[in-house]
Amino acid sequence: MMDDWTNDRTYTWLMSTNTQNQTTIDPAATLDTRFKEAIHAAVPDLPQSQIQTHITASRQPKFGDFQSNCAMPIAKRFKMQPRELAAKIIEHLDVSGVAEPITDANIAGPGFINVTLLPDAISESLGAMDNKQLGIVVPDSPPTVVVDVCGVNLAKQMHVGHLRSTVIGDAIARLYERMGYKVIRQSHVGDWGLPIAMVVEQLITIEDAGEDLSSLTLSELNSMYKKVQAACKAETKALELIQRVGGHAKAEIELNERIADANASLEKAKSRLVALQSGDERSVQVWQRIYDITMNACLSTCKRLHTKITDEHSAGESTYRDELAPLVQDLIDRKIAIEDEGALVVQCDGIKEPTIIRKRDGGFLYATTDLAAIKRRVSKLGGDIVVYCVDSRQSLHFKQVFAAAHKAGYDKTQAGNDATLVHAMFGTVLGDDNKPLKSRSGENLNLTDLLDEAVARASATVAEKNPDMSESDRADISEAVAMAAVKYADLSTERIKDYVMNFDRMLAFEGDTGPYLLYAVVRIRSIFRKANELNIDLSNIESAPFNLNEPSEKALALMLLRYPSLIKNAGQSCEPNRLCSFVYDLASAYSAFFDKCPVLKNNDEQVRASRLRLCDLTGRVLTDALDTLGIPTVERM
RNA sequence: GCCCCGAUAGCUCAGCUGGAUAGAGCAACGGACUUCUAAUCCGUAGGUCGUAGGUUCGAAUCCUACUCGGGGUGCCA
Numbered sequence: 054m055m056d057d058w059t060n061d062r063t064y065t066w067l068m069s070t071n072t073q074n075q076t077t078i079d080p081a082a083t084l085d086t087r088f089k090e091a092i093h094a095a096v097p098d099l100p101q102s103q104i105q106t107h108i109t110a111s112r113q114p115k116f117g118d119f120q121s122n123c124a125m126p127i128a129k130r131f132k133m134q135p136r137e138l139a140a141k142i143i144e145h146l147d148v149s150g151v152a153e154p155i156t157d158a159n160i161a162g163p164g165f166i167n168v169t170l171l172p173d174a175i176s177e178s179l180g181a182m183d184n185k186q187l188g189i190v191v192p193d194s195p196p197t198v199v200v201d202v203c204g205v206n207l208a209k210q211m212h213v214g215h216l217r218s219t220v221i222g223d224a225i226a227r228l229y230e231r232m233g234y235k236v237i238r239q240s241h242v243g244d245w246g247l248p249i250a251m252v253v254e255q256l257i258t259i260e261d262a263g264e265d266l267s268s269l270t271l272s273e274l275n276s277m278y279k280k281v282q283a284a285c286k287a288e289t290k291a292l293e294l295i296q297r298v299g300g301h302a303k304a305e306i307e308l309n310e311r312i313a314d315a316n317a318s319l320e321k322a323k324s325r326l327v328a329l330q331s332g333d334e335r336s337v338q339v340w341q342r343i344y345d346i347t348m349n350a351c352l353s354t355c356k357r358l359h360t361k362i363t364d365e366h367s368a369g370e371s372t373y374r375d376e377l378a379p380l381v382q383d384l385i386d387r388k389i390a391i392e393d394e395g396a397l398v399v400q401c402d403g404i405k406e407p408t409i410i411r412k413r414d415g416g417f418l419y420a421t422t423d424l425a426a427i428k429r430r431v432s433k434l435g436g437d438i439v440v441y442c443v444d445s446r447q448s449l450h451f452k453q454v455f456a457a458a459h460k461a462g463y464d465k466t467q468a469g470n471d472a473t474l475v476h477a478m479f480g481t482v483l484g485d486d487n488k489p490l491k492s493r494s495g496e497n498l499n500l501t502d503l504l505d506e507a508v509a510r511a512s513a514t515v516a517e518k519n520p521d522m523s524e525s526d527r528a529d530i531s532e533a534v535a536m537a538a539v540k541y542a543d544l545s546t547e548r549i550k551d552y553v554m555n556f557d558r559m560l561a562f563e564g565d566t567g568p569y570l571l572y573a574v575v576r577i578r579s580i581f582r583k584a585n586e587l588n589i590d591l592s593n594i595e596s597a598p599f600n601l602n603e604p605s606e607k608a609l610a611l612m613l614l615r616y617p618s619l620i621k622n623a624g625q626s627c628e629p630n631r632l633c634s635f636v637y638d639l640a641s642a643y644s645a646f647f648d649k650c651p652v653l654k655n656n657d658e659q660v661r662a663s664r665l666r667l668c669d670l671t672g673r674v675l676t677d678a679l680d681t682l683g684i685p686t687v688e689r690m
Numbered sequence: 691g692c693c694c695c696g697a698u699a700g701c702u703c704a705g706c707u708g709g710a711u712a713g714a715g716c717a718a719c720g721g722a723c724u725u726c727u728a729a730u731c732c733g734u735a736g737g738u739c740g741u742a743g744g745u746u747c748g749a750a751u752c753c754u755a756c757u758c759g760g761g762g763u764g765c766c767a
Contacts, residue, residue, distance in 0.1 A: 109706075112713095122709055125747070135747070162710055163747055206767080243767065370767090396765050405692075405763085412765045419767050448694060449762055480695085480760090487760080518729070534729090546703060550696065551760065558702065562729055564715040565703085572729050580726045615706095622706070634704060637714080648722090648731045668726090690729075 078181045078188040079618055080170055080611075081108050081119060083151050088121050094145035095138070096127060110611070114604075116161065117169040118152075118611060124164035135164030142166065150174065175610050176599040183595075183670050187677055188617040191233030199237045199436035200226040201426075203355065203362055204443065206243035207347045208252045208278040210271055211354055211500040213554055214444070214489075217479045220543050221629060222442030223360035224682050225477060228624035228632070229438075231681045237434050238362055241426060242369035244344055250326035251281040251318075253339050257325075266342075271350045274343060285319045330374065344369075354500060359536060359683050373425040377417045380425050381410060389461050401456035408453040423454045428463040431472045438473045440627055445478035445549060452476075477627040480551035487553065498554070507535035510560050511568075515690065530690050535560075537567030537684045544682055545633035565637050570679060573640035574686045577672040580652055584665070587653065594669060597662035605646040609667065612642045616674050620681065629682060636678045643671050 088106040092099065107122035124142060128135035143155045143166060153169045161167055182188035202222030205211055211219075223238070230236045243249075255277055260266055329336040348367060355362040381397065384390035390397050390410060397411035410421045430436045441451060455474040458464045464472045481489050512531035515522065522530075542559040546552060562568040584591060601607045615635065623631040652664040676686050 107709085109709085112710080116710075120709085125709080129747080165710070246767070248767075394764075398764075407764060409765055414765085416765085418765070422767095444761095445695065446761055447767095450767095452694090478695090483760085489761095514729070518727085550703090552702085555702085558716085561716075564729090566715085566729085568729055569715095572727080576727060576730085583726055619706085630704085631706075634706090634714090637704095641714090644730060645732090647726080651726070653726050689727075 078178050079614060080151065080174065080178055081110070081615075081618065084108050084119055084121070084148070084168060087146060087148055087151065088123060088142070091142050091146035092123060092127065095141040096131065098131065099127060110615075111167065116165070117159070117167040119168040119170070121166045121168070122164075124166065128164065136160055139164040139166050170611075172601055172607075175601060175607065175614070178614050179599050179610055179667075179670065182614060182617070183666070187674055188614075189231065189233075189620055190617070195232075195234045196437035197235040197237065197435045198226070198229045198438045198440060199239055199430040199434055200229070201241055201439070201441040201443065202226065202238050202360075202366070203240040203351070204242065205240070205347065205351045207249050207343050208271075208274040209347070210275045211351060213482050213498055213500055213503055216358075216500055216503070216539070216543055217482065217548070218442050218444070219355060219360055219362065220358060220540050220683065221477075221479055221548055222440075223355075223358075223362060224544055224629040224632075225440055225442055225624075225627045226361070227681050227683055228620065228627075228629065231620055231677075232624045234438075237430075237436070238366040239368045239426075239430065239434075240362060240366050241423075242348070242367055242371075244340075244347075244369035245371040245374065245422075247322060247326055248278070248282065249340065249343065250329055251285060251322040252278055252343060253329060253336055254322050254325040255281045256339050256343070257335065260339075269342070269346060271346050274346060281318070281322075285315050285322060354504075357504065357536070358540065359685055361683075368426070368429075370419075370422050373422050373429075376425045376429070377421050380428065381417070381421065384410065384461060387461070389457075399457040399460060401453065401460055404453055404456055406449065406453065408457045410457075420450065420454055420457070423450075424458055424461070424463060427454065427458040427474065431464055431466055435467065436472055437466055437470070438475065440475045440477050442477045442479065442627075445480055448476060448478055451478075475627060477548070479548040483551055483553045485553065503556075503559075504535065504539065506556065507539050507560050508532055511535040511538065511562070514562055518690070530687050533685055533687045534562065534568050534571060534690060537571050537679075538562060539567070540682070540684055541567030541570065541633065544629045545637075547630055548628065567684060568690070570636055570640050570675065570684070571687055571690060573643050574672060574675050574679070575688070575690050576647055577643070577668050577675070578688055580665075580668055584653055589653065589661075591665065594662050594665045597666045598659075599667060600660065600663045603646075603650050605642070605649045606664075606667065609639075609642045609646045609671065612639050613670060613674055616678070620678075632678060632682060636675065636682070639671070639675060639678070643675070 085106045085108050088108065089101070089104050092104050092106065093101055105123060105126070107126070108119055109122065111117050111120050124135045124139035127133075128138045131138075139160045140157060143157075143159065146155055148155055148168065150171070151174045152171055155166065155168065159167045200222055203215065203219045205215055226236050226238050252274065256266060256269075325336060329340055348364070352362070352364060352367075381390065384399065385397070390399050392398075393407065395413035396409050398407035398409050400407045408420050409418055410424065411417055427439065430439050441447075443451070451474075455464075455476070458474070459471065464474060466472050483489060508531050511534040512527060515527050515531050515534065519527070538560055542561075545565070581591070599610065601610050616639075619632060619635045623629060623635075646667075650664060652661060652668060655661045655664065679686055
């Protein structure tokens with residue numbers, strides 16, 4: 054059902070996208086160039102590098118298609134009258150071939166210069182965009198981007214919080230890929246350290262007691278994880294309170310016993326960790342079991358979510374174990390790390406809290422591992438940009454680690470530049486009580502349950518809308534609709550904000566939702582299916598001239614032309630939600646067009662061909678944008 | 691205490707880095723299916739952009755203070 058007719062088509066007449074100038078596609082870019090020239094001529098005192106044209110799309114049709122807001126700031130700087138300056142700029146402005154002539158009548162308000170594009174210019178731009186790359190220009194020597202995604206922990210099921218690092222992280226990676234960058238995904242799996250040793254210890258104990266663990270599931274591992282965590286957690290605070298307030302003596306004794314038990318468990322876990330770290334065969338074997346069970350489940354969920362995260366991207370904390378001691382020694386030798394209160398720390402300018410990289414007892418911490426990760430990602434994987442798609446609560450941690458890595462020079466690329474380290478943080482998923490979802494004990498809201506519920510709801514709707522559909526088609530479409538709904542819900546809001554988890558909102562199929570976008574694509578494909586049934590000749594539509602006489606046609610065309618700059622914008626800011634708004638606006642513009650402009654019903658062959666081509670191009674841009682978000686489309690729904 | 695983030699329609703959210711009358715979706719109300727898929731479209735109604743100052747031709751957007759909410763803060767990850 055997932056088809057890619059977009060890629061099946063062959064385009065022979067415009068494959069040379071690399072040499073193509075983007076300014077021929079984006080009218081805003083063309084206007085930018087023309088305005089720059091005019092401003093330079095009108096205000097020679099302004100250094101060319103400082104010229105800003107402030108070209109934006111106009112909000113209201115009466116102000117034309119675009120406007121330049123350049124006159125006001127320049128007038129301020131040179132103490133001129135903005136409207137007079139605007140008049141002077143348009144004297145030097147040449148918009149021939151792009152827009153209608155600019156006269157004094159185009160100057161409005163405090164000095165806005167309004168621009169109305171020539172219909173032919175829009176058509177030409179659309180034509181220039183109508184190629185396989187859809188107007189996106191790939192850089193000659195693309196940088197390498199390493200994107201940190203997913204980041205699950207061993208022995209734990211993925212919960213809704215993992216949706217974010219997986220789905221948003223993958224979308225950021227896809228955005229960079231779409232820009233032509235070389236992208237390497239890395240999943241920093243939490244597979245090392247004391248918590249895992251606890252589970253290993255517990256499993257070995259159970260196995261020694263004669264229990265068969267061959268059919269162990271992740272769900273069982275998950276509850277075991279919770280149990281051993283609780284068992285090792287000493288309730289010292291409660292004891293202190295009882296001692297201070299003077300509670301029941303019996304309670305105090307009981308608590309003391311529990312603390313002793315917890316300490317014993319903790320000691321066992323610690324020695325198990327030592328055994329694991331030194332390669333003890335049994336420990337490693339059990340650890341591997343836990344790893345396999347967790348990662349099998351995790352990667353199958355990643356696949357179900359249509360992310361490109363696979364086994365080869367797993368780079369767990371355990372893979373850094375042999376790199377930590379040499380790294381710490383290097384930092385000591387170069388006096389970057391110093392001892393403080395028994396711990397080894399790196400102190401960085403502007404950050405009060407020191408970065409602790411070795412505990413008093415000699416153990417390493419997650420900052421140590423993350424330093425090693427930066428080093429590997431930059432020097433070994435060749436990352437020019439390293440993006441971390443991780444919870445916002447880690448912001449201080451990454452601030453510290455980035456600064457420490459910089460101080461140590463671990464962020465130096467092979468070319469000798471400083472790699473760009475970005476924490477593309479996202480907000481927490483909250484429960485109804487406004488607390489992070491995972492803190493709700495007993496509530497088993499894991500990711501698989503969410504996805505299953507989404508599919509169940511989608512299936513009901515698909516069945517309702519398509520009573521005659523076959524069982525297998527319905528299953529495929531329901532799955533696609535459900536994933537589109539869930540992913541779009543997570544991707545479409547500003548990633549930094551927290552949100553309260555709400556099934557009904559996340560699984561809505563109407564309005565600004567994933568299914569709405571799929572629906573727009575489905576309506577386009579339906580037109581082409583129908584055209585084939587009617588034996589309408591489609592062979593010439595690829596070169597049909599666009600004619601954009603209807604307002605909804607022009608609006609759709611202008612929206613399409615924004616695509617290349619939007620990809621760049623969303624990619625560079627690591628904000629998939631910007632692409633989401635664009636896709637929604639585009640689908641909206643298409644829906645309005647669909648309503649007002651009959652395609653196949655139109656008897657004028659020229660108009661029909663133009664509209665068919667517009668539909669085709671819209672379909673490809675929508676599909677391409679959705680693919681960039683990691684949302685596959687369907688043929689019907 | 692200190693640091694970071696957030697606050698926009700009844701609800702959920704956009705707002706392209708300072709532009710013209712602050713936009714969508716849901717919910718409400720009124721229209722549009724014998725028509726290329728109505729999971730749609732068109733319209734009506736809904737706002738002191740947390741509060742108070744400041745910066746300037748112009749502020750939801752920038753600066754300051756405060757209020758509320760969330761998070762972090764030397765040996766967990």
